[in-house]
Amino acid sequence: MPNDKEMKIIRNKLGREPTRAEEAMFDSMWSEHCSYKSSKHWFKLFSGVTSPRVRLGIGEGAGLVDVGDGQLIGLALESHNHPSAIDPFNGAATGVGGIIRDVISQGCKPIALLDSLRFGDIEQSKHSQYLLDNAVRGISSYGNCVGIPNIGGDIAFDPSYETNCLINVMCIGLINEEDVVRSKAEKEGEILILFGSATGRDGIGGVSFASETLTDESDEDRPAVQIGDPAEEKILIDIIEELISQKLITGMQDLGGGGFTCATSEIVFGGGKGAKINIDKIPLREEGMAPWEIMISESQERMLVVVSPDEVDAVCDILIKYEVNYGIVGEVIGEDRYIAENSKGEVIADLEASFLVDGFPEYHHPYVAPEEFLVLKEITRGDEFFDRFANEIFNSPNLAKKNFVYDQYDKHVQIRTMVESGDNAGILDLGNKKAIGAVLDTNDHQVMLNPREGTIRTVMRNCGKLYASGLEPITVVDCLNFGNPEMKDSYWQFVESIHGLATAIKSYNLPIVGGNVSLYNESESEGKRLRINPTPTVGIVGLTTDNTKITRGKIKQSNSKILIIGSTGEDLGGSEAIRYCEKTLGKITPSLEQDILNAQKNGEKVKQLICEELVLSAKNISRGGLFSSLAKMLFETEKGAKVASHKIPKKEGLNPSLTALFFGETPGRFLLEIKPENENRILELLGEVDHAIIGQTIDNSQLIIDEKEYNLSTLEKQWKEAVEKHMVI
């Protein structure tokens, strides 16, 4: 329910007590999930970054970005964390369903999904194994049935997610510019038609449930979890295609968080109008539903369209043909009012539409750095740690091959997939030699150590993956998963991370076109406070106009040269090796402005070399450092490599140990496999950029570093089994 302060504002405005339905509507619309009341004012930090490609920024279902040839891509990213913690299968499945509808509500065809998942420690926790297994089954059952390929994302584990798992799903859509539909009702007298599944009691109050912390009693909130029907969603897509091709609708919005109330009020508010609703026209699947339940139910697979009175019959004919439920639920009115009545004329709600959508108070919560942040200590490890890290690191589930998960998602439907999940970036062929690639990831341990720096590094890393594929990063969507904003230290993490994101996108000149905020990812169990690592999930899309020049992250042949781009510092803090092998994290050093610029310049160079067809394979050096990135390039290729540590370029004034050189995670570095005959040409092109040839590929499956030899098939076995061995359920 709205808090006391908000109730006071509501009473003052209405001059009376709100009705039961109105109170429920405010509860939904003014929840953090719908209103962004604790976060919205920070978004102005993103507003300085613009691009002529952006056709529609933050605000509606999906951001729209021009990719040339009259085509736009639609992008949306959202969390479905709270429902998935209670019911992982349905929570994750409906998370997929919701994000698809966000994209189709702009008229787009959904062409790809990615998901970023976080669970507790699956090496120890049976509960996390159960959550992973079922969330993946949920995602698989929904996305596969709708027929959308899953092209990537990431999965990682940390005890902080034990009671608050994260399910962040990104959807990419494709549309011809002239077919775009907006979520606005701009003409008085136009008709609102609701269609799709009938409305039931599932998901009642879902958004307010998502806007509070989970407790030991949260299992009783099961009715707040929605149940999905992916077959219905595919039918909605077919219907919308027909409605758009016949130009029968003037506006559209999906029913997501906040249900009917949110969709109808936002769409008329967006057009500067009001609405008159007859709630008895909403098709119901349960008897005896109270008006307030109908108004805020989050039953899935429902769409709202705005139709000119002349086209109502034509629209209804199509809905009848497809045998879906529908109702002519209201009309657009000229004044700023939202009136909901039943057929008898009894008033359910009557208030200003703008007040309902936008009348909430904004919250500027106080924030302060947590004590543990102030006492973090630098971490270094000498050469003597190298061997143990090398032998242990591929047991880490965070580095593991995740095909156990990815193989459950349809990767090839819609016949555009050029590069599948598991490589640098998932890449789709858009025809006319054009391709887009997408990455969805976050560096949550580094964000935990330093939210600002960790977020910057997340952007650097994700752009690095696109550069290593030969793509130009063009746009960003974000999903900010944090703890309770009413707690000073949690809110500090959020604010710092937002600043980091703003810094990074400015530096890379990447506009943010969509996303969401998921706060309250904290829980209490037996009086103990459990908060997630701050997790700003960043989705970045890249583009190339020549998809014949895409590069992958797998070594192609023996006797190639191995080139490193970028210099290495003392960056063991927050690294996977330190976390997994030493069970600690240390501290991370903030990047200087110049470091971010260098990382970008390095990436641009890599892309240039790829475009000139001088690169056999490439990978950005990220989680697990140089050792892990090189090993991953070699896994499943039957090739090996021999490298000399003294050749690795070091950051000025630093002399990192062998361990730091190979396991540190200095951002902005790349590994490239090149043909020996291209070496001179490449070195010439690299010019000022830090680089060195550090070794070559060999014909047997060994990774040789100076005098040390590692059997790649042993490491590969660890890598393949690190997640799967915990999933024998």
Add this chain to the structure above:
Amino acid sequence: MIAIPRFPATNNENDALRVMKESFKKEAKIIPHFDYETIFDRNIKGIFIPGGFSYGDYLRTGAIAAVSEMMEAIKTRNKEEGTPILGICNGFQILTEAGMLPGTLLKNTSTRFISNWVHLKPENSINPFTHEIKSPLHLPIAHYEGRYYAEEEELTQMREKNQIALLYSTKEGEIVTDANPNGSIANIAGISDEEFTIFGMMPHPERASREALNSADGLLLLKNFLKIVEEK
């Protein structure tokens, strides 16, 4: 013209259409389930039942589509005129459920959905659907219920009549358990009816139709289907 029937929640119809039009320059048309009478259009010479989750795979995969008016129409055309039918993935499941192909498709032994690449060895060159295909093909699979099963007696008959056309194999063409992704009996991936007018397979030839998709091997199978359509 090739008809591509679309049931509610079929989801590979556009892929089938694209490959027919772009790769083979064939006229093709998606026919929604409520337009089932269009199946009797004289211009339709072949029917390509694409993959997906017809009717949400509720009850049992393919079961509801199998008794739909659309399948009745398709069955009639095949029975009366021998109109060739190709069923991919869910299309194959529907054809077995409708009794138009022998055997059945059960849940994968892993009890999970599998999306991956497989190699397929053409079992014999008499079956026109795999005619002249010599080396193993590289194709994607994507299914939850792809484990082919038929009784031993039925399998023997199918072998005698050259109905078993495609087997899961290694890259080199060996028929071994390790190459079997879903537990199908005798590594069976694709079969035809006795008259060689109906063919069903779990792997997706339309998804291996351009080099950009990492294989164009599927075109060989689709070419054979279109040849059968033409010669009819």
